[in-house]
Amino acid sequence: MGKAAKELLELSLAQAARFVKTGEVSPVDLVGASLERIKAVNDRLSAYISVFEDEARKVAKAAETMIMAGHDLGPLHGIPVALKDNLAVKGFRTTAGSKILKDWIPDHDATVTERLRRAGAIFVGKLNMHEFAWGGTSDNPHYGAVRNPWDTERFPAGSSGGSGVAVAARTCYGAIGTDTGGSIRLPSAINGVVGIRPTYGRVSNHGIIPLAWSMDTAGPMTRTVEDCAIMFNAIAGHDPNDASTSRTPVVDYTEALNRGVKGLRIGVVPGYFFHHLQPPVRDAVKAALKTLEGLGADVVDVNIENIHGNISAQLTIEAAEPSTYHQRWLREQPENYGADVRSLLEIGEMLLATHYLQAQRYRTLLRQEFIEAFKKVDVFICPTLPFTATKVGAMKVVIENAVEEDMLSAIMQFTGVPSLTGLPSLNVPCGFDPDGLPVGMQIIGRPFDEALLFRMGAAFQSVTDFHKRAPDL
Amino acid sequence: MAKRKEVTPATIGALADFAELPLKPGREAVINATLEAWIKDANELSRKMSAEKYRNLAPATVFTHPGETEEGG
Numbered sequence: 001m002g003k004a005a006k007e008l009l010e011l012s013l014a015q016a017a018r019f020v021k022t023g024e025v026s027p028v029d030l031v032g033a034s035l036e037r038i039k040a041v042n043d044r045l046s047a048y049i050s051v052f053e054d055e056a057r058k059v060a061k062a063a064e065t066m067i068m069a070g071h072d073l074g075p076l077h078g079i080p081v082a083l084k085d086n087l088a089v090k091g092f093r094t095t096a097g098s099k100i101l102k103d104w105i106p107d108h109d110a111t112v113t114e115r116l117r118r119a120g121a122i123f124v125g126k127l128n129m130h131e132f133a134w135g136g137t138s139d140n141p142h143y144g145a146v147r148n149p150w151d152t153e154r155f156p157a158g159s160s161g162g163s164g165v166a167v168a169a170r171t172c173y174g175a176i177g178t179d180t181g182g183s184i185r186l187p188s189a190i191n192g193v194v195g196i197r198p199t200y201g202r203v204s205n206h207g208i209i210p211l212a213w214s215m216d217t218a219g220p221m222t223r224t225v226e227d228c229a230i231m232f233n234a235i236a237g238h239d240p241n242d243a244s245t246s247r248t249p250v251v252d253y254t255e256a257l258n259r260g261v262k263g264l265r266i267g268v269v270p271g272y273f274f275h276h277l278q279p280p281v282r283d284a285v286k287a288a289l290k291t292l293e294g295l296g297a298d299v300v301d302v303n304i305e306n307i308h309g310n311i312s313a314q315l316t317i318e319a320a321e322p323s324t325y326h327q328r329w330l331r332e333q334p335e336n337y338g339a340d341v342r343s344l345l346e347i348g349e350m351l352l353a354t355h356y357l358q359a360q361r362y363r364t365l366l367r368q369e370f371i372e373a374f375k376k377v378d379v380f381i382c383p384t385l386p387f388t389a390t391k392v393g394a395m396k397v398v399i400e401n402a403v404e405e406d407m408l409s410a411i412m413q414f415t416g417v418p419s420l421t422g423l424p425s426l427n428v429p430c431g432f433d434p435d436g437l438p439v440g441m442q443i444i445g446r447p448f449d450e451a452l453l454f455r456m457g458a459a460f461q462s463v464t465d466f467h468k469r470a471p472d473l
Numbered sequence: 474m475a476k477r478k479e480v481t482p483a484t485i486g487a488l489a490d491f492a493e494l495p496l497k498p499g500r501e502a503v504i505n506a507t508l509e510a511w512i513k514d515a516n517e518l519s520r521k522m523s524a525e526k527y528r529n530l531a532p533a534t535v536f537t538h539p540g541e542t543e544e545g546g
Contacts, residue, residue, distance in 0.1 A: 316518070
């Protein structure tokens with residue numbers, strides 16, 4: 001790849017979009033650079049299941065013609081983005097990372113796909129993921145294990161592993177992930193990018209292969225908070241095709257990015273948020289809190305009495321709902337699932353209805369406690385997950401005292417809380433461990449207060465450079 | 474609550490039978506340990522949520538009416 005293409009790929013989405021509008025950069029060049037980068041790195045990363053080379057080049061040419069004619073499609077005009085492979089794209093294979101759907105060609109776009117298209121985005125491909133989004137490693141038995149660009153022997157987390165890797169590796173300017181128990185935030189943290197899980201109901205799930213209906217969300221993953229807010233503007237809002245979406249008005253999520261954090265109150269739950277962590281993760285997130293205090297925010301201890309128990313509730317719901325969706329396939333073609341997903345789907349059939357409903361009652365309790373706590377603070381901040389990237393294929397993780405723990409339970413220590421309560425949460429890169437692996441912090445906000453999360457994340461990025469570092473591939 | 478016996482391949486076989494889920498031979502052993510851990514934690518959560526102080530909590534699956542919730546819909 002020539003120097004010019006490399007420079008193009010280092011631009012943020014916001015910068016690239018501005019250059020397209022002024023005619024300084026052509027969508028043809030952006031898409032060309034993106035496709036060349038995918039070609040150069042995808043063999044090592046397995047981030048893409050499908051690459052839309054011909055289609056993307058054709059659309060880029062049309063986007064160039066339109067902008068030269070003074071016709072601006074919107075804030076993403078000519079910007080190469082990629083979609084997790086559980087979002088429907090009309091006329092293109094959508095596998096959900098599975099063998100079962102390996103030949104499925106949707107006859108419609110997902111609402112998120114359609115809204116990005118309408119805002120001018122150009123799709124360069126579909127991204128690898130944990131099979132059917134049911135797991136946190138993206139070790140996909142059908143399309144290859146996705147690998148972390150900071151160390152290709154390490155995992156990228158998941159389930160939106162391909163999305164996190166594609167953005168971190170500079171193959172596109174933004175990607176869409178989906179998040180049920182942490183599947184946007186975990187790969188964002190592990191790969192050193194920004195990612196938002198919206199308030200439940202803020203972004204449509206229409207046209208997305210479900211995992212667990214009562215917790216599923218979709219959101220953007222990018223290198224900067226500003227980029228994330230720009231993409232969020234394009235996809236947020238009520239959708240008549242998804243009855244779970246809210247009519248609460250959307251705002252311009254970029255508007256408050258420069259307002260700073262002076263006087264904002266950050267909650268920390270003592271005995272939970274900084275408990276049971278790898279030391280480099282604890283140190284990085286504590287340092288991030290100090291940085292935000294330095295910018296004028298106040299850090300306040302706030303007790304959430306019943307926060308313990310959230311992982312079991314998360315696992316129970318996340319087991320029962322997918323097993324319902326997959327009930328027929330599990331009986332007709334169990335051999336077509338990967339080993340781990342097949343086991344999880346079988347287990348989900350064996351939990352009792354009372355387990356499921358007690359977990360749903362627990363959600364009500366936990367949400368009430370957080371809503372009450374938001375009278376005292378504006379956001380909560382904790383680590384996104386308690387450890388940095390493990391080796392590809394690992395099913396156990398060591399967090400402290402040389403004790404091996406089950407990966408699935410351990411990885412949800414902090415991401416399960418917003419998933420259960422429906423609250424929005426944003427991962428922002430906040431450091432690296434001694435092996436050079438990224439660490440992320442999770443900012444949790446009030447329902448529909450995504451703008452405040454972006455504001456806080458942008459303030460942090462305005463005085464730090466973690467998001468500017470690139471993996472050496 | 475009564476003390477529960479540990480999950481065994483035989484228990485799993487019975488549960489699969491109730492669900493009309495035909496498990497291939499050997500599957501019981503594969504899922505045994507995870508199911509045991511999850512059932513243990515789920516039962517603990519059920520005990521917690523059965524406490525008198527939570528008697529009036531409805532599950533998060535009920536229909537709500539916009540404009541009447543604590544967030545104002």
